[in-house]
Amino acid sequence: MVSAASRPAAKPALRKTTVGVVASAMLALTLAFSGTATADELDDRKAAIEAEQQKTQETYEYLDAETSRKVAELAVYQQQLPGAQQSLTDAEGRVSTAAGKVGALTDRVALAQETRNTITSQIASDQEAMDDTQDVIGQIAAQAYKSGGVPSSFSLILGAEGAESLTDSMGLAEQVMRSQNAAMQKLSEQSATNLNSEARLAAVEEEISSLKVQAEAALKVEQEARDAAAAEKAKVDTLIEQTAAANAALEARKPIVQAQLASLETAKAKANADIAERQREQLEKARKEEEARVAEANRQAAAEAARANRPAPAPQVPSTTPTNPSAFGLRMPVNAPISSGFGWRGVPAGTIDFYGNGGYLHSGVDFAAQCGTPVYAPAGGNVWKAIPASNQSEMIGAGNYVVLDHGVIGRSALATNYYHLTSYVVSQGQYVNAGQLIGYVGTTGNSTGCHLHFETILNGAAVNPMGLL
Template identity: 80%
Template structure:
């Protein structure tokens, strides 16, 4: 949530560059939350972006609100792209399968229709042959009845030269009729078989046609699903292209931003060096005071030994043993859990590494109790600074307070409080432990109300958790 722990160069630079990417971020959000998406889908997508933004803010704290949202959107859309690609591939696979099924059923219908046409033609042919055979039989019977024999035309058909007697003629007629009857019987049986086959084929054809209709409906539905998947992927592609273009614009400004970073990093280092120099002087004064105290004790001990005729005692030596930092007895400056800790932060994937080092050090800890929450002095001390951070170039800190908690043993401690909505103390003022010094805010380069709390021990920024 905080930005103060980052070198102010990055904070100020990215605040300046965020205006250039806001348009892309807003456009991306407009596209992402428009169209025919359901309310639940919009809520899920918005929640994903907000969750990703929270991660980005925790990791890359010098980004302001607009820039962190842009980075979060890019991360979310890049995460959505594989799913959109897979959904499109799956839809295209289903369309292909459905089209193959329709094609196979179409071929089966065509084959059934072709077979039925062949059988129908055979039935017509058989019916014609039956009709001709019936006609021949009728003619033979009529002629045989009238003339008492087989007409000469039928004798020739049977390969006979004629009959020498009526008996021969009648026998020949009977033979012809039997042959014609056998032929007609075969034709009738074949015709009945063909009719049954045609009926069965008609039923099969109707069933296949029904399946084909269903398959065509399924194909239409799959094509619609594919088109929807393609549209979603195109939307994700567009969003990625827009956010990537904004990222590229930021990358193009990298040299200028790095120059600003260097300038403000110098200001950050100078501010810490100022505290370090003050602490060095305090430690030197404390060392001299301790040496003077020990020297005075040695002198008195020697005088006492001389008066009592005792051997001179071994002179004492001022202690140089490091003091345990917990000796300062710091308490929490606000009543809230820690929202972000002290330590190295890796540069998030897909974002610009302005330092080229892969990350940065978050030099304090953050509390997020809400806007206006009171901030208390964790230990007694002198107010060294109560300003807006501009005196030494620390613009990104917003309203700040710096407390000097003095020297204990061989350690000097100062504490910093950034992004206050306001402070209620003045430089040079002495405050007691637990005394109100200001209120939590979001001034300076901050993405939300919080307190950035730092501890400077003997000129070095250290993890406050080691002193609390």
């Protein structure tokens, strides 16, 4: 392909047209990109951010709504940026291909125009030669007319005066005839050449017309490719700006989030410590009761042996093995799928470091239930806490929440927690049976969507509820 630097000077008009069209298209595109042309894309992105925010809120239970929104935006922008950059690369490739085709067609048009100029020049030259030949023929005819015409052989014989005169006359006539015939032959050949050149010229003109049509089509394709590339470039630039803005916003919110987490950490630690201490006391009481029961059983066995005058049996020993938690017979507290499971959560991009831990434990499971869905006690127990969302001193971000104490079975103590309730229908100290209504799913506290956060605390530690249900 001929490079732009080596193309003939006749082509810039085509290129100028392309640049002018592209410049106009770029202006129109810039206006369109920020207007209704991208409405669907903006709606899709908004939906993606909202879905990501819901996921973020479920994953990072206690991030406030504003922070989780920025985390979601950053995640969506980062997800979309590689695809947008690849689309830009692809669009730029199409521009290069289209521009190459325009360049090739431009070269072909220039070559055809050069051929046309050559043929046109040749036709003019041939026409000039034909005019000269016709002048020669005219001169011969004029001279013959002045001499009374070219004499025939018979008249030459009759009019001759001796052999020498006859010979001269015949030689002159032959010479005239040869000149005239040669001139006529040359004129015929020039005429044929001229006709052939005109046919070639017509073919070249048709080729130029066809190439111009192709060039215009190629220019249109190039324009569309450049418009598309400009649109992709605008998307990439916008995503980069939005990513930087979201990251900056999260950086600015770090102190706020860290302060919130510090308060949360304190409240969570106190709540867990309260449950752990309560369960420790319950287990200790149960241990002592078990030891007392075993000691009493051993005493009675020894007394019975003494009365029967036989050796005392080996004393019983209290069990120290924790009871299988399945003994509590937990059932599902709500009929809904799980949207977020129990386990470790890494640091959300660009936000907080969780005090250098790199993440935190999502200490329960989230059930994706609609607000107002009934929540039932998974097993019998006492209502240890029923706290309104307005009481932030108890558990920041938990909203309306309830804690059930299911007591001790063997060497295991169990409690269950229910967060973000719309409302609860139990009161502290009340005993509830398995399957009894305790409240309704909601989105109070740090929550961006209706769900139930459900925890199981076994022997002072949060465990995966799915291992007990």
